[in-house]
Amino acid sequence: xxxxxxxxxxxxxxxxxxxxxxxxxxxxxxxxxxxxxxxxxxxxxxxxxxxxxxxxxxxxxxxxxxxxxxxxxxxxxxxxxxxxxxxxxxxxxxxxxxxxxxxxxxxxxxxxxxxxxxxxxxxxxxxxxxxxxxxxxxxxxxxxxxxxxxxxxxxxxxxxxxxxxxxxxxxxxxxxxxxxxxxxxxxxxxxxxxxxxxxxxxxxxxxxxxxxxxxxxxxxxxxxxxxxxxxxxxxxxxxxxxxxxxxxxxxxxxxxxxxxxxxxxxxxxxxxxxxxxxxxxxxxxxxxxxxxxxxxxxxxxxxxxxxxxxxxxxxxxxxxxxxxxxxxxxxxxxxxxxxxxxxxxxxxxxxxxxxxxxxxxxxxxxxxxxxxxxxxxxxxxxxxxxxxxxxxxxxxxxxxxxxxxxxxxxxxxxxxxxxxxxxxxxxxxxxxx
Amino acid sequence: xxxxxxxxxxxxxxxxxxxxxxxxxxxxxxxxxxxxxxxxxxxxxxxxxxxxxxxxxxxxxxxxxxxxxxxxxxxxxxxxxxxxxxxxxxxxxxxxxxxxxxxxxxxxxxxxxxxxxxxxxxxxxxxxxxxxxxxxxxxxxxxxxxxxxxxxxxxxxxxxxxxxxxxxxxxxxxxxxxxxxxxxxxxxxxxxxxxxxxxxxxxxxxxxxxxxxxxxxxxxxxxxxxxxxxxxxxxxxxxxxxxxxxxxxxxxxxxxxxxxxxxxxxxxxxxxxxxxxxxxxxxxxxxxxxxxxxxxxxxxxxxxxxxxxxxxxxxxxxxxxxxxxxxxxxxxxxxxxxxxxxxxxxxxxxxxxxxxxxxxxxxxxxxxxxxxxxxxxxxxxxxxxxxxxxxxxxxxxxxxxxxxxxxxxxxxxxxxxxxxxxxxxxxxxxxxx
Numbered sequence: 001x002x003x004x005x006x007x008x009x010x011x012x013x014x015x016x017x018x019x020x021x022x023x024x025x026x027x028x029x030x031x032x033x034x035x036x037x038x039x040x041x042x043x044x045x046x047x048x049x050x051x052x053x054x055x056x057x058x059x060x061x062x063x064x065x066x067x068x069x070x071x072x073x074x075x076x077x078x079x080x081x082x083x084x085x086x087x088x089x090x091x092x093x094x095x096x097x098x099x100x101x102x103x104x105x106x107x108x109x110x111x112x113x114x115x116x117x118x119x120x121x122x123x124x125x126x127x128x129x130x131x132x133x134x135x136x137x138x139x140x141x142x143x144x145x146x147x148x149x150x151x152x153x154x155x156x157x158x159x160x161x162x163x164x165x166x167x168x169x170x171x172x173x174x175x176x177x178x179x180x181x182x183x184x185x186x187x188x189x190x191x192x193x194x195x196x197x198x199x200x201x202x203x204x205x206x207x208x209x210x211x212x213x214x215x216x217x218x219x220x221x222x223x224x225x226x227x228x229x230x231x232x233x234x235x236x237x238x239x240x241x242x243x244x245x246x247x248x249x250x251x252x253x254x255x256x257x258x259x260x261x262x263x264x265x266x267x268x269x270x271x272x273x274x275x276x277x278x279x280x281x282x283x284x285x286x287x288x289x290x291x292x293x294x295x296x297x298x299x300x301x302x303x304x305x306x307x308x309x310x311x312x313x314x315x316x317x318x319x320x321x322x323x324x325x326x327x328x329x330x331x332x333x334x335x336x337x338x339x340x341x342x343x344x345x346x347x348x349x350x351x352x353x354x355x356x357x358x359x360x361x362x363x364x365x366x367x368x369x370x371x372x373x374x375x376x377x378x379x380x381x382x383x384x385x386x387x388x389x390x391x392x393x394x395x396x397x398x399x400x401x402x403x404x405x406x407x408x409x410x411x412x413x414x415x416x417x418x419x420x421x422x423x424x425x426x427x428x429x430x431x432x433x
Numbered sequence: 434x435x436x437x438x439x440x441x442x443x444x445x446x447x448x449x450x451x452x453x454x455x456x457x458x459x460x461x462x463x464x465x466x467x468x469x470x471x472x473x474x475x476x477x478x479x480x481x482x483x484x485x486x487x488x489x490x491x492x493x494x495x496x497x498x499x500x501x502x503x504x505x506x507x508x509x510x511x512x513x514x515x516x517x518x519x520x521x522x523x524x525x526x527x528x529x530x531x532x533x534x535x536x537x538x539x540x541x542x543x544x545x546x547x548x549x550x551x552x553x554x555x556x557x558x559x560x561x562x563x564x565x566x567x568x569x570x571x572x573x574x575x576x577x578x579x580x581x582x583x584x585x586x587x588x589x590x591x592x593x594x595x596x597x598x599x600x601x602x603x604x605x606x607x608x609x610x611x612x613x614x615x616x617x618x619x620x621x622x623x624x625x626x627x628x629x630x631x632x633x634x635x636x637x638x639x640x641x642x643x644x645x646x647x648x649x650x651x652x653x654x655x656x657x658x659x660x661x662x663x664x665x666x667x668x669x670x671x672x673x674x675x676x677x678x679x680x681x682x683x684x685x686x687x688x689x690x691x692x693x694x695x696x697x698x699x700x701x702x703x704x705x706x707x708x709x710x711x712x713x714x715x716x717x718x719x720x721x722x723x724x725x726x727x728x729x730x731x732x733x734x735x736x737x738x739x740x741x742x743x744x745x746x747x748x749x750x751x752x753x754x755x756x757x758x759x760x761x762x763x764x765x766x767x768x769x770x771x772x773x774x775x776x777x778x779x780x781x782x783x784x785x786x787x788x789x790x791x792x793x794x795x796x797x798x799x800x801x802x803x804x805x806x807x808x809x810x811x812x813x814x815x816x817x818x819x820x821x822x823x824x825x826x827x828x829x830x831x832x833x834x835x836x837x838x839x840x841x842x843x844x845x846x847x848x849x850x851x852x853x854x855x856x857x858x859x860x861x862x863x864x865x866x
Contacts, residue, residue, distance in 0.1 A: 020581055020723050027583050030648065129578070135724045137578025144577065145562070145570025148453055148744030150460050215463065273709050273730065290453050291568045291741035294731035297706065298724065308724035311581025324757010 002037050003318040006059075006067035008089055009079030010043035010051075013103050013130065016307030017077065021314075022052040028315060036318055040067045068092045074321050075314055078102040083110060094118045094126065099321065101313040103130035103306055109204035109220045112211060125320060127313035132205040133158055133282040135298035135305030137312065141286075142212045149288035151213040155433055156250040158205040160280035160300030161189050161196035162228050166246060166265075167278040173233045188280060198227035199263040202250050206263055209284070210252040214259055216342075224345040226264040230425050235355060238383050238396045239267055242353075242429075245275045249430055258343040267353050267429040274433060285433050293433070346405040351380060351429040354397045354407075356414075357421040364419050368397060375410040377402045398429070435470050436751040439492075439500035441522055442512030443476035443484075446536050446563065449740030450510065454747075455485040461748060469751055473500045501525045507754050508747055511535040516543060527551045527559065532754065534746040536563035536739055542637035542653045545644060558753060560746035565638040566591055566715040568731035568738030570745065574719075575645045582721035584646040588866055589683040591638040593713035593733030594622050594629035595661050599679060599698075600711040606666045621713060631660035632696040635683050639696055642717070643685040647692055649775075657778040659697035663858050668788060671816050671829045672700050675786075675862075678708045682863055691776040700786050700862040707866060718866050726866070779838040784813060784862040787830045787840075789847075790854040797852050801830060808843040810835045831862070 005021070007014055021028070021038055029035045040059035043049055047060075059066060068076055068089065076093035078100060080086045086104050093100050100119065102108065108115070108131045119126040129139040133156070142151075157163050161183065168179045180197065183189035195201045207220040228248050239246050249266040252259060268275050273295055277283040282300030287293050299305035358364055365382060372379060378400030385393070399407070411424050438454070440447055454461070454471055462468045473492035476482055480493075492499060501509055501522065509526035511533060513519045519537050526533050533552065535541065541548070541564045552559040562572040566589070575584075590596050594616065601612045613630065616622035628634045640653040661681050672679050682699040685692060701708050706728055710716040715733030720726050732738035791797055798815060805812060811833030818826070832840070844857050 016723075024581065024583055024723070028581065031580055135579075135727055137574050137727075140573055140578035141570050144745060144749055145573035146568075146741055146745055147464055147748045148457065148461065149741045150457055273706065276706050276709060288741065290449070290457070290737040292732050292735075292738055294568055294570075294729070296727070296729055298727035302725075304723040305725055308579055308582045308721065312577060312579055315580045316577055320757065324753065 002035060003075065003321055004037050004039040004070075004073045005075045005077060005314060006040040006042070006070060006073040007038065007077045007079065008042040008064045008067050009081070010041060010046065010049050011079065011081070012303045013306045013310065014043070014079040015049075016303030017079065017310040019052055020304065020307045020311045022054060024311070028311070032315055032318060034318075034322060036314060039072045040070055042067045064089050065092070068096055068098065073098060075099050075101060075317055077310060077314065078104060079310070080104075081106070083107045087111065090115055090126070091118065094122050094124060097122045097124055099124040099127070099317045101127045101130075101310055101317060103128075103310060105131040105201070105204040105208060109207040112208060113217050125317050127317050128208070129313045130306050130309035132208050133284060133298065134301045134309060136282055136284060136296045137309065138209065138284050138296055139212060140312075141294075141296060142209070146286070146288060146291055146294065149291045151254075151286055151288055153253045153287040153432070154209060154213050154251070155274060155285040155430070156202075156206060156209065157247050157274065157277050157281070157283045158209075158250050158300070159196055159199070159202040159248060160282055161193070162199070162202070162248045163277065163282070163300070164188050164280045165197065166228060166231065166248065169231060169233055170236045170245065175233065176229060176231055197229055199225040199248060202248060202263045206250040206252060206261065209250075210259070210261060213252065213286070214254070216259060218261070218342070222261070222342050224262040224264065228265050231265055232394065234385065234394050237385055238353070238355070240270075241383055242267065242381075242398065243270050244268060244429065245270055246427070247274065247277070251430070255343060255347070260343045260345065260348060262345050265427050267427055268433075269431065272433050287433070346403070346408065348404045348428065349401050350404070350431070351401050352399045352404075352407050353427045353429055354399065354411075355394050355425040356397070357394045358419045359421060361419045367417060367419075368414060371413045372397070372399070372410055374413070375406045377406055377410055404428070435468060436508065436754055437470050437472040437503075437506045438508045438510060438747060439473040439475070439503060439506040440471065440510045440512065441475040441497045441500050442514070443474060443479065443482050444512065444514070445736045446739045446743065447476070447512040448482075449736030450512070450743040452485055453737065453740045453744045455487065457744070461744070465748055465751060467751075467755060469747060472505045473503055475500045497522050498525070501529055501531065506531060508532050508534060508750055510743060510747065511537060512743070513537075514539070516540045520544065523548055523559070524551065527555050527557060530555045530557055532557040532560070532750045534560045534563075534743055534750060536561075536743060538564040538634070538637040538641060542640040545641060546650050558750050560750050561641070562746045563739050563742035565641050566717060566731065567734045567742060569715055569717065569729050570742065571642065571717050571729055572645060573745075574727075574729060575642070579719070579721060579724055579727065582724040584687075584719055584721055586686045586720040586865070587642060587646050587684070588707060588718040588863070589635075589639065589642065590680050590707065590710050590714070590716045591642075591683050591733070592629055592632070592635040592681060593715055594626070595632070595635070595681045596710065596715070596733070597621050597713045598630065599661060599664065599681065602664060602666055603669045603678065608666065609662060609664055630662055632658040632681060635681060635696045639683040639685060639694065642683075643692070643694060646685065646719070647687065649692060651694070651775070655694070655775050657695040657697065661698050664698055665827065667818065667827050670818055671786070671788070673703075674816055675700065675814075675831065676703050677701060677862065678703055679860070680707065680710070684863070688776060688780070693776045693778065693781060695778050698860050700860055701866075702864065705866050720866070779836070779841060781837045781861065782834050783837070783864070784834050785832045785837075785840050786860045786862055787832065787844075788827050788858040789830070790827045791852045792854060794852045800850060800852075801847060804846045805830070805832070805843055807846070808839045810839055810843055837861070
């Protein structure tokens, strides 16, 4: 029995996956013991696409229904992205009892559990390795590799664009806007960079990983999310003084009383392996009850790394089609639902990094110290870089571990002061990895 | 249908796996959608073992045949270790058409391909995640996670004991013998440390990983292997001067003409993530044709981390028993055999670190430089730490990239010199990760 594959969407990832299926077909056949056959490719502009030469008769169409209804196709690969058409494609394919492979983080984060149920009802599979951290096989790790463990904490650098921008600021001391413009020119950032630099892309990925790791049905909008637009080069200078660096950190941590989730720029110790993730790379750190710490690192995106994830999923699903039923328990609810409750970030207790830009006046530190003391927040250090032009120079206060709620309340009080040039900027100092 | 499990061997890993199966059973059942049942445990001294309380009737025996022949058992877990009895256990279990889960690196490195064939003939599975890099699910990654890729290079730190010893020497500046004694006291090293510090344990693991990654049937004895006994604290001082550190590096690299394999102490750049693997941790770096670089890190051993690998394998095999046939292509021959040929390490071209201990005589550097020049080896740097007592102080020459064969021939010539206190010590300076 042969297994037929249909690809819908021939953008960056679609062309990468197709290239691997064609170029690497001998190795794939050797590993599987049978061949995969691409039977159809679909794209709005299929006529203008330069495709690798495909064996046998391959339907080229601009209508996705031709793929979903094709009786020679067992696996539909959805690589359109977005939540509208892609949702229709996946639903239709599953109802036609075809397994689906997708790279669609946004759709899976929003509707993963529902679509998985639909797949299960139809006796087929829904595979989504490529939806998070492109080249890192993190789904496989959570689903099979460390399935016997129970995850306690998961930290991730899940957006390559913002990691590239942050590490460029760190390296070159250039301002966010300048580095963003450079990243856009290099093709590392989109014309509208919001999904990347405002943390929304990372949030979708964290929602998926947290669902797989903790079995919770999460809504991405429930995750506290902050982007990297406020990061200044001086923040890295202060962070380095503290033997830390700054990353857009995704966090899912089981605490007393529930699951804490956030996406936000955070200080992390330079001694942590996560601090060595630079450029457009992604990484995931997992702490398990029994297996302790494991760490996974690779390309966060890119045509061929994400293509590997797509093709590896196609191979796994093809094996199931060939050798057995894909009946499985939903990866979105493998622990009992209700065991974890999303916690508000405000309950988190950590040291904080507080950056202030002020006018040159007397008594500023005294005022800030008084307000922090009122909220029972201990000061760990006051940092000020030497500079000729004192005016407008940001300085930093780091705190003893404090409840984020207290920090927030203190910052509300501080905002009433007349010496602030802009609202204070707070980042948690994450520890323990 | 329930799936019955029998454990043979209740040492460190056996007790860890059993603890996880009992304590984490609800999570395991939730993920699988059915329960695992431990039906028998076997150990030479089963009466004296303190076991977690097990549900239902559990056979406790000191005769492994009672487990292998038990009709209620579908999965036999071999955790005895060694190649003698363990080999009989696995063969007998496979012939009884029971799937086998094992942590036995030595046996799998020696007889993996043969045992896998036997499993296949009997329509059952042989799972071995726990045989390499305890807490890191590296088999799952190679078998499924990045199955669509074609591996070009693989680097590993695969022996936790020697990594612990090396990083202790680095940290404390103490001599190898003193650190080894400390590691033995702490239980990190065995009374007979040879398997760890002479690289034999790492060699078995590299043989398994290389077989999985490259589809080659490898004999561990074909792998060039050197241990860490000659490393001195001063080597770390010189390495740090060169912005490098030293690790016992396992390497499998596809070069022109074949596959190059080695286990040996090597200099690696401090900028590499691998340089940040300290203590008893393990790590694997993989470069794929399409997915580029990925990196995996975790506990190399330990009752519970390795127990997670065993339990995750049990879960995967149990799913196959429950939902479909485990018929698979051998992981030991998934690429066409013969495509890779083990290459002699002597063809490797790298910069080398050469350490000399000499008597105080005139003209030593001139003599060494002349011999190296004769073999067309360029000198990159001559390093000598300042020290009061010059006598017996090792100094170092680093070379431009050179064929290892040339280095070896030069060292043979150098050994004829009358100023050497001991044979020169050479390490490659690995790059590219």
